[in-house]
Amino acid sequence: MDDQQLLTGWGRTAASLATVKSVGVEQLAELDVGARGAIARGLGRAYGDPAQNGGGIVIRIKPSANPVWIDSRAGTATVDAGVSFDELLRRIVPHGFFVPVTPGTRFITVGGAIASDVHGKGHHTDLTFGHHVRSLDIVLADGTEHTVGPTAEPDLFWATVGGMGLTGVITRATFDLLRIETNRCLVETQRLADLDALIAAMSDGDADHRYSVAWIDLATKGPTLGRSILERGDHATLDDLAEYAPKALRDPLGFAPGSLASVPPVPNVMSRLAVRTFNELWFRKAPKQHLGTQTLTGFFHPLDAIGDWNRFYGARGFLQYQFVVPFEAADTLREIVERVVANGNASVISVLKRFGAESGGLLSFPKPGWTLTFDVAAGVPGLGSFLAELDQLVVGAGGRHYLAKDAHTTPDIIRAGYPRLDDWKTIRRSVDPHGRWASDQARRLDLL
Ligand SMILES: Cc1cc2nc3c(=O)[nH]c(=O)nc-3n(C[C@H](O)[C@H](O)[C@H](O)COP(=O)(O)OP(=O)(O)OC[C@H]3O[C@@H](n4cnc5c(N)ncnc54)[C@H](O)[C@@H]3O)c2cc1C
Structure with missing residues (x-):
């Protein structure tokens, strides 16, 4: 069935109108995509515009009999x-x-x-x-x-x-x-006083755990700049449950996450004071050091407990800025953290992580280094030029931006960050010489 829909990514910015077609796999070959082409869309969780195609076709694939x-x-x-x-x-x-x-x-x-x-x-x-x-x-x-x-x-x-x-x-x-073995992870939580302590702890101990991520406060400066809560964990074994969560042994592989509480539309963006207060409470509630189990959803998908949380940012939506810089560029990471804190617009969800080796994917984002992610409300005066300054710092240090999160960069910034872009374009053109597949992001970033 065809349907005209105004689509955005998860950040709810840059909406565009497309014809959404629900298509079975066997119909894909025959699909008339017109001059603007078509793009596949999943659940629209990319933050920017890669799953949109203004004036063209957006494809949702029908499930098969045996999915x-x-x-x-x-x-x-x-x-x-x-x-x-x-x-x-x-x-x-x-x-x-x-x-x-x-x-x-x-x-x-x-x-x-x-x-x-x-x-x-x-x-x-x-x-x-x-x-x-x-x-x-x-x-x-x-x-x-x-x-x-x-x-x-x-x-x-x-x-x-x-x-x-x-x-x-x-x-x-x-x-x-x-x-x-179980539906839980054994997680070590550690509160760290500043960015140096965090970098040292992650550099020393990440290799001992399968999972590691830090929640970083981008609303505090001075001696507490970069204070963080570091969570590192592994899948819990049955022995771990016996020791740390014996009640969970009754159903060690049960998995039935509850339905979501939803956020109503919010007219205004959270104030800076609200962000600072939230961060202060969040930081204080974390234990200095703790070892215990968390459910799979609690550890991996905590935000999924709140449906439509992207509405928190008001009618204009928000951007999620995510970059990676090489380990040698820790000074650039620090400079960006300082600038974001001084700018004062970052929101509550900011995350720092160490990446491992690069993937074979020609446009895959991760490469060895530090990746920082933060949210910022769209439409804040001066935001575009502020992010453009950060972009230059990132690519100047040999880093790059994540296409699945991007809603603001330019073709030059992407080209600088992805040295294999031309190889990718050559392969793409060999399988799609007439531009059947196209998206708003592809046009914005000159990926076609
Ligand atoms: C709360 C939240 C947390 C997130 N955390 C992370 C994270 O930790 N790490 C991370 O890497 N990402 C993260 N993301 C981003 C998310 O994982 C990616 O954007 C993912 O691609 C979204 O999948 P989707 O099915 O919603 O795809 P969409 O957003 O609908 O589309 C994303 C891209 O996939 C393409 N696509 C979708 N289906 C197909 C198909 N069948 N064939 C070809 N192309 C297709 C689309 O064309 C588009 O280019 C997060 C997003 C949210 C909202």
Whole structure:
């Protein structure tokens, strides 16, 4: 069925009107996409405009008769690209499996996870989602369906992993699962007084844990600049449950996250005072040092407990700024933290993480270094020029920005951050010479 819809990403900025078509895989080859082309859309959790196509077609793929197939012996899943991590986890956790990589929300699709080559708290050990994909099926611009992987048409595979939907429509994928004993993680929480203490703690201890991430306060300056709460964990074993959460042994693999409380539309953006107060309370409530278990959802997807939390930022929406700079550029990281704090517009959710090795994906975002993520309300006076200054610092230090989060950068900034961009374009043009696949982001960043 066709439907004209005004679409945005999760940040709710830069809406554009497209014809949304719900299409079965067998119809993809015949689909008339007109002059503006078409782009696949998952659950719209990318923050900016990669899953929009103003004036053109946006594709939602209909599920097949058998959307999820688990091979327990091989420890793999073969899944329709439109299946969400939420659905998948409900199927696999009770059988002792977890996804190899999960971002901070389970409301994303497998197709979106591959197209953005998502990372999670375990990037320093597990790398990106694409690293665990054994093969994927993709419908190309000429209507042919190809099964590609790290050894079958590897160039097309690595252009598709992280390729933001611009090489074709992914219809199905097979990937490795992670075996788990329980539905909890054993998590060590540590409060750290400042940025130096955080950098030292993460550099020393991350390798001892599968997962590591720090919540960083970007509203405090002076001696407490960069004060943080560091959380590091591993999947809890049955022995861990016996020691730390014996009641959980009654149903060690149960997984049934509750329904969401929703945020009503909010007219105004949170004030700076509210942000500072929230951060102060958040920091004080964290224990100085604590070891205990957390549920999978509590540890990996805490924001999913609140539906539509993106409405907190008022009618104009918000941007999520995420960059990575190499480890040698810790001074640039510090300078950006100082500037963001001085600017005073960052919101409550700011996260610092150490990335591991680069993926084979030509446009994949992670590479070894520090990645910082913060939210900022859209429409704040001077925001564009402030972010443009940060952009220069990031690429000047050899860093780059995450396409799945981006809503403001320019073609020059992306080109500077992604040295394999021309190789990617060459592969893309070889499979889509007439621009059948296109998105608002692709036009904005000159990716076509
Ligand atoms: C609360 C929150 C936390 C997040 N945390 C993280 C995180 O920790 N790490 C991280 O890496 N990301 C994170 N993200 C970003 C999110 O994981 C990615 O944007 C992901 O791509 C969203 O998936 P989606 O299914 O919603 O795709 P959409 O947002 O709908 O689309 C994203 C891209 O995928 C493409 N795409 C979707 N389906 C297909 C398909 N079948 N074939 C081809 N291309 C397709 C689209 O064309 C588009 O380019 C977070 C987002 C939110 C809202």
